[in-house]
Structures are given as C-alpha cells and as structure tokens.
Amino acid sequence: MGVHGLTSYIEENGKQFFKDLKLRNTTLVIDGCSLFFRLYFTSGLDQQHGGDYESFANLIQQFFEALSMCNIRPFVLLDGGIDYTNKKFPTLVQRAQKKIKEADALSRGSHGSILPLLTRQVFKQVLYSLHVPFIQCVAEADWEIACLANQWNCAVLTMDSDFYIFDLKGGYLPFAFFQWQNVGMCQKTSERYIPASHFSINKFCSRFHHMNKELLPLFAVMAGNDYTSPGSMDKFFSRVVFSQVAQPAHSRTHARIDGLLHWLSQFSGPQKAMDAVLQILGNSDPSINRDLLSSGVQEYKLSHSNLARYFTHGAAVTNLPEPVRHLPEWLLAGLTSGRLPSFILDVLVLQRSLLIVQVENCRLPSSHTTSLPIRQVLYGLLLDGNRKLLQGHGSKQRKSTNPTEGSPLYRVQEFDRHGLNLRGSPVQAVLPRGIQQLSLDKLNEVPLPVRLQVLLETLGVDEFIATALPPHLSLPVCVTCYWITSSEPKPNLQMVQALLLGIVYGELCRLGGSQRGPAAEYPGVRAVCDRLGRLRVRANERRGPDLDVAHAYSQWQSCLWMSIYLxxxxxxxxxxxxxxxxxxxxFVHGAVVEMKRNSTPEDLLMGAPFPAQLYRDIQVAVQRSVGADFFRPPSRKRVNASKEVQGVGATQRFCSSNKYDALDNDVNES
Incomplete structure (x- = not known):
C-alpha cells in the first residue's frame, strides 16, 4: 500500500511534521519488506550482476546488532501472498511492468532498482540465525503491522506512506530518518540510542487547521493509493479550485496533495466530506460512488491484533481469511513461520504466479523459462494435492483432464517477461512421474525416500550427489546439473567453472577463511581467499554486464529459487x-573474465588442499550428471570419455572421512 506522492510531499516540507527522538529501551514493530528493500537499495550493493548476498547478510546483521546495543526489541512482519480480493493486482502488474524496463536499463549500464532474486530468502535466513522474532503474514502486512503496534503501544519502522494515514498510538518512524548506523550515547546514563524522527498524525493534522484525523483515510483514497488510481478522481480535481495552498509546491502532485488536505479540513468528519465529493461529481462519473469511497476508507480502520499471541506464546494465528483458513495446519504453520514461501499461497488461492524480473538479456526468452519444469511439479503437488480447496473456490475453469490417467490437472496463470512486456500465460501443472497422488494434507508425513525421489527426479539427477558432498551443498549442486542440461542457450565451460569457484569461495567465507576463522588454519586457505576476493567486479567497474553471462546466471538463480521452494x-x-x-x-562475473584470460580453477586454488579438493569434489559430482567431456578444453575433448568417473572413489573416500563435518564442528565450537 502507499499514497502516491505523500512521502516526498512530507519530506519536502522538512521537519515540521516530526519530532527528534533518541530511540532506546523499547519495542519496535518493523515492516520486514520495507527493511530489506531499504537496506539493499541504500547501501550500494550490486544489482547488475545478480546481487551480492554475503554483503547483504552482513548488513542485516549489523542492523539488528545496532538495535540490540540500544535495547530495542524488534518484531518483524513480512508480506505474504498476493491480495486474494484482487483489488491490488492492477497495481502489482503495473509495478512489474516498470521493473522490466528498469532491469533492461541496468543490463545496458543505465539506472534502475532491481532487487536480486534471492534477497527475501537471504533476509529470512539471517533472521532465523539471529533469533529475531518474525512472522510471514498470509496477505499484505501493512494492516497487521499497524494493529500490532497499536496493541503494544509502540512505534512502527517502515517506509510505506500509508503509515502517515494510520492512526498509530506510538507513531511512525520513517526509514529515511532512522540513523541506525549513527548510534549515539546519552551523557548522563551512558545508554546507547538511535537518532530517529517521529511522526504522529496529531501533529500533522494541526498543520491543516487541526483537521479531524478521521478524514485522512478519505484523503488517501482521493489522492490515490494502491487500491485506487490517481486518475480516478481527475474530474473532481478539475471541478474544484483550492483556495488555500500553504506554500509553493515543486510538483503538480504536491500541489494537489496540499490543496486537498486544506479543502478536507473544512469538514467536521468523513461523511460530510464524502457527501461534498459526491455532490461535486454528480452523475457524471458513476464509477465513483459512496461504496467505492467507503470501502477504501475501511482499509485504514484498525482493530485488535491477531498476531500478539503468536509472538508472546507461539499460538497459531486465528481469524485467517476464508480462502486460506482450511489449509492443512502444517502448511499454515510453515507459511507463518516463513519456512514455506508465500508464493505457494498465490498458487493455491488464485492459481496465479507473478515471477520476479531479473537483470538479463531481454532479447532472449525470460530466464524463468529454464525453471519452468520445476514450477510445473510444484504446481502439481499443490493443486492436485489440494482439490477440495480449489473446488470450493470456483477453480474448475482452469482444470483439464489427463487423457492417460483420467486425473484432473490444473493450470496456473503465470505472469512473466516476454520481450519488454509483462504477459500472462497458462502453465500446466505436472505430477511427478511414477509417484501416486500426494495429498497436501499429509505431504509432511510422506516417507523421506519418496520426497527425496520427487525432488531428484524433478532435477534429473541421481542420489550420488546427495551423498558425495557436504549436505548443505547438495541442493545447489543438483540445481547446477539441472541448469547445465536444461538452459537455452547452454552455459559454456568458463561460466560453469566460475560458478563452481563461487560456491567454493562462498564456503570458505562461511567457514571464516577470509578472516581468522578455523578454515584459515588449513594451509594456504587465507591466501586463496585473498586471491579469489580480488576477482570481484569493483563498484567503479560496474557498467553494463556481459549479457550472455548475466542471462546464464539469472537462469541458474531462477532454478535455485524454484528448487528451494520445491x-x-x-x-x-x-x-x-x-x-x-x-x-x-x-565474483562470478569477475571470475568469468579471469577464465577468459586462460586462468584455470587449479591456478586460482593453488596452494591450499582443502578448497582445491572441494572444487574437485563438486566438479566430479557435476560431471557425473553432465558428462566429463563438458569439462575438457575444446582441444582435448574426445568422444570416448572412459576416464569420466576417475576420482569418484577418491571423492567418496574423502567425503566419508568427515573432513567437512569436522571443519563445521570446529566453527560451531569456536
């Protein structure tokens, strides 16, 4: 949600709507989506090359460490699925179309703002690791955030302009004025605090002749928010001459906002103001009526929070919307805890998915085309496994019959990039081969070997990879095998080598090899980390990326994204x-450049047995799936790949020695 132009209007008018605050020793309700957007986009992190998630994770950790230093107790709420009422869907489509244009601009070295694909997943994983309490709402979180903050009488931290409209007892702290990187200390008490600016609607309304704050929701509807178009009230604005404007505005939008606020301030309450609006419009625009205005106003009416007991007692969330309240308990628990993606709610309730745009070659088909077979299985497990919900919500229109098995198969309306335009197209749900119907109610009780079989068959790999590598790397390497065989155009050897090097480099960083962690104790590891770190594309070198490389890695990220969800x-x-x-x-873009200079992974990993062995183990696992011939230089490729599995036995012996487990244990104990 958001009121068009309101944030910039308020910031343009300076500090007159705010009071300075030294925030400490308090509870704070945080808009999680606003937080990760704000952290990523204001910190100079990479967007053109698919993101730098390690740097983003460090930034999240620093943010919550700053809160802890000031004894600020955070509670984070994340948005859930697409609004099941469909009122906001046109706005979402409009935003997605805009992001396609921005992604194309970034791919050509111009400006834009594109959040890398796995940002939300990284954010949730860091919250888990820091034990920050959070919940993933089943729908948009704004209303829940406001209700919870009012029940706890605490402030809200967000950057959503709708919070200038909600009547919040504890007020609103905009991210733009929340100086978490500038922690101060009180001279008398030595307590630490975060400088912030506090907004309250009482102070805001006093500026406009002490207008009734209940008029603000009507103002939001008329000014245009995510549920109403700014143009829907054009006839009203063309017929009203605002007699009082506080000061010259820098834009037509700001002038309209200022004039509308002064105009509304003459009315004692929303009903009289609404009568005046409808009288001005007359019968000339029947699309604007009392019911439409009233329903928009109701979006800002707050009530008792249903989430307080979830945070304080771990109780299940109650009063869920009708379309989701009959979902299996295990599924609802996974959704609210964030262990399951909100993406599946959109599929279950709306049979629709809106795929996230990436920076790629927009002259080629969307990178999400590569992960389509994975999504089809995901759709099949959800929709065929939960027929009762679909039949209860009129989804028969998007159901067909499998002529061979006689079972209903469902379609999902996917919205994805086609050229430079967003387009919806039906995608057939697919059931895993050789697997009987898996009921969604009992999917969590299906034996592990069956669930593993579904996953591995979807990715087209055998169980060797799941046992030949450190367990936490099994899924990414399986995805890499799928990506190599399924992508179009195919990634070349340099791209694959750079990606595998990136996984090794990330593992070394995870284990502390780039600092003074236990991995650095292994001979040469610190030197290898330093050598690999110098391959990164630097900020002053971030022009337009190599589009072939960007497209290939966008395909890999899409495959990983959907494989994690499955x-x-x-x-x-x-x-x-x-x-x-x-x-x-x-890193991977820089590593591809280095590979083109005839460097090899062996050159870059020279001097440290541990990272070199990890790279070989990953390569052996991948070549078992794609063939050893892929990894031979063009001049040395042969049809006969009799030596393809040489080293597999050594790899299995290396993995069975628990060397990786020992290193992980050292890290955990340190």
Whole structure:
C-alpha cells in the first residue's frame, strides 16, 4: 500500500511534521519488506550482476546488532501472498511492468532498482540465525503491522506512506530518518540510542487547521493509493479550485496533495466530506460512488491484533481469511513461520504466479523459462494435492483432464517477461512421474525416500550427489546439473567453472577463511581467499554486464529459487542451503573474465588442499550428471570419455572421512 506522492510531499516540507527522538529501551514493530528493500537499495550493493548476498547478510546483521546495543526489541512482519480480493493486482502488474524496463536499463549500464532474486530468502535466513522474532503474514502486512503496534503501544519502522494515514498510538518512524548506523550515547546514563524522527498524525493534522484525523483515510483514497488510481478522481480535481495552498509546491502532485488536505479540513468528519465529493461529481462519473469511497476508507480502520499471541506464546494465528483458513495446519504453520514461501499461497488461492524480473538479456526468452519444469511439479503437488480447496473456490475453469490417467490437472496463470512486456500465460501443472497422488494434507508425513525421489527426479539427477558432498551443498549442486542440461542457450565451460569457484569461495567465507576463522588454519586457505576476493567486479567497474553471462546466471538463480521452494514444500529432503554464501554476482562475473584470460580453477586454488579438493569434489559430482567431456578444453575433448568417473572413489573416500563435518564442528565450537 502507499499514497502516491505523500512521502516526498512530507519530506519536502522538512521537519515540521516530526519530532527528534533518541530511540532506546523499547519495542519496535518493523515492516520486514520495507527493511530489506531499504537496506539493499541504500547501501550500494550490486544489482547488475545478480546481487551480492554475503554483503547483504552482513548488513542485516549489523542492523539488528545496532538495535540490540540500544535495547530495542524488534518484531518483524513480512508480506505474504498476493491480495486474494484482487483489488491490488492492477497495481502489482503495473509495478512489474516498470521493473522490466528498469532491469533492461541496468543490463545496458543505465539506472534502475532491481532487487536480486534471492534477497527475501537471504533476509529470512539471517533472521532465523539471529533469533529475531518474525512472522510471514498470509496477505499484505501493512494492516497487521499497524494493529500490532497499536496493541503494544509502540512505534512502527517502515517506509510505506500509508503509515502517515494510520492512526498509530506510538507513531511512525520513517526509514529515511532512522540513523541506525549513527548510534549515539546519552551523557548522563551512558545508554546507547538511535537518532530517529517521529511522526504522529496529531501533529500533522494541526498543520491543516487541526483537521479531524478521521478524514485522512478519505484523503488517501482521493489522492490515490494502491487500491485506487490517481486518475480516478481527475474530474473532481478539475471541478474544484483550492483556495488555500500553504506554500509553493515543486510538483503538480504536491500541489494537489496540499490543496486537498486544506479543502478536507473544512469538514467536521468523513461523511460530510464524502457527501461534498459526491455532490461535486454528480452523475457524471458513476464509477465513483459512496461504496467505492467507503470501502477504501475501511482499509485504514484498525482493530485488535491477531498476531500478539503468536509472538508472546507461539499460538497459531486465528481469524485467517476464508480462502486460506482450511489449509492443512502444517502448511499454515510453515507459511507463518516463513519456512514455506508465500508464493505457494498465490498458487493455491488464485492459481496465479507473478515471477520476479531479473537483470538479463531481454532479447532472449525470460530466464524463468529454464525453471519452468520445476514450477510445473510444484504446481502439481499443490493443486492436485489440494482439490477440495480449489473446488470450493470456483477453480474448475482452469482444470483439464489427463487423457492417460483420467486425473484432473490444473493450470496456473503465470505472469512473466516476454520481450519488454509483462504477459500472462497458462502453465500446466505436472505430477511427478511414477509417484501416486500426494495429498497436501499429509505431504509432511510422506516417507523421506519418496520426497527425496520427487525432488531428484524433478532435477534429473541421481542420489550420488546427495551423498558425495557436504549436505548443505547438495541442493545447489543438483540445481547446477539441472541448469547445465536444461538452459537455452547452454552455459559454456568458463561460466560453469566460475560458478563452481563461487560456491567454493562462498564456503570458505562461511567457514571464516577470509578472516581468522578455523578454515584459515588449513594451509594456504587465507591466501586463496585473498586471491579469489580480488576477482570481484569493483563498484567503479560496474557498467553494463556481459549479457550472455548475466542471462546464464539469472537462469541458474531462477532454478535455485524454484528448487528451494520445491524442497521446502517437500519438507526439506535435502538440507536447505545458506543462500548468502552460494552466489556473489560480482565474483562470478569477475571470475568469468579471469577464465577468459586462460586462468584455470587449479591456478586460482593453488596452494591450499582443502578448497582445491572441494572444487574437485563438486566438479566430479557435476560431471557425473553432465558428462566429463563438458569439462575438457575444446582441444582435448574426445568422444570416448572412459576416464569420466576417475576420482569418484577418491571423492567418496574423502567425503566419508568427515573432513567437512569436522571443519563445521570446529566453527560451531569456536
């Protein structure tokens, strides 16, 4: 949600709507989506090369460490699925179309703002690791955030302009004025605090002749928010001459906001103001009526929070919307805890998915095309496994019959990039081969070997990979095998080598090899980390990326994204990887450049047995799936790949020695 132009209007008018605050010793309700957007986009992190998740994870950790220093107790709420009422869907489509244009601009070295694909997953994983209490709402979180903050009488931290409209007892702290990187100390008490600016609607309304604050929701509807178009009230604005404007505005939007606030201030309450609006419009615009205005106003009416007991007692969330309240308990628990993605709610309730745009070659088909077979299985498990919900919500229109098995198969309306335009197209749900129907009610009780079989068959790999590598790397390497064989165009050897190097480099960083952690004690590891770190594309070198490389890695990220979701739905037959350490866009793009200079992974890993052995183990696992010939230089490739599995026995012996486990244990104990 958000009121068009309101944030910039208020910031343009300076500090007159705020009071300075030294925030400490308090509870704080945080808009999680606003937080990770704000942290990523204001910190100079990479967008053109697919993201730098390790740097982002470190930033999240620093943010919550600053809160802890000031004894600020955070509670984070994340948005859930797409609004099931469909009122906001046109706004979401409009935003997605805009992001396609921005991604294309970034791919050509111009400006834009694109959040890398795995950002939300990294954010949730860091919250888990820091034990920050959070919940993933089933729908948009704004209303829940406001209700919870009012029940606890504490402030809200967000950057959503709707919070200038909600009547919040504890007020609103905009991210733009929340100086978490500038922690201060009180001279008298030595307590630490975060400088912030506090907004309250009482102070705001006093500026406009002490207007009734109940008029603000009507103002939001008329000014245009995510549920109403700014143009829907054009006839009203063309017929009203605002007699009082506080000061010259820098834009037409700001002038309209200022004039509308002064105009509304003459009315004692929303009903009289609404009568005046409808009288001005007359019968000339029947699309604007009392019911439409009233329903928009109701979006800002707050009530008792249903989430307080979830945070304080771990109680299940109650009063869920009708479309989701009959979902299995295990599924609802996974959704609210964030262990399951909100993506599956959109599929279950709306049979619709809106795929996230990436920076890629927009002249080629969307990178999400590569992961389509994975999504089809995900859709099949959800929709065929939960027929009762679909039949109860009129989804028969998107159901067909499998002529061979006679079972209903469902379609999902996917919205994805086609050229430079967003387009919806039906995608057929697919049931896993050789697997009987898996009921969604009992999917969490299906034996592990069956769930693992579904995952591995979807990715087209055998169980060797799941046992030949450190467990947390099994899924990413399986995805890599799938990516190599399924992508179009195919990634070349240099791209694959750079990606595998990136996984090794991330693992070394995870284990502390780039600092003074236990991995650095292994001979040469610190030197290898330093050598690999110098391959990154630096900030002053971030022009337009190599589009072939960007497209290939966008395909890999899409495959990983959907494989993580499928793995989560199957209750993690493979351990969930720590995404922050798997992919660094600036590293892999820089490593491809280095590979083109005739460097080899062996050159870059020289001098340290541990990372060199890890790289070989990953390569052996991948070549078992794609063929050893892929990894031979063009001049040395032969049809006969009789030596393809040489080293597999050594790899198995190396893995069975628990060397990786020992290193992980050292890290955990340190």
């Amino acid at each position: 793995n989560q739905l199957l209750c993690c037959p493979l351990p969930e990887p720590e995404c922050a350490w798997l992919y660094s866009g600036t």
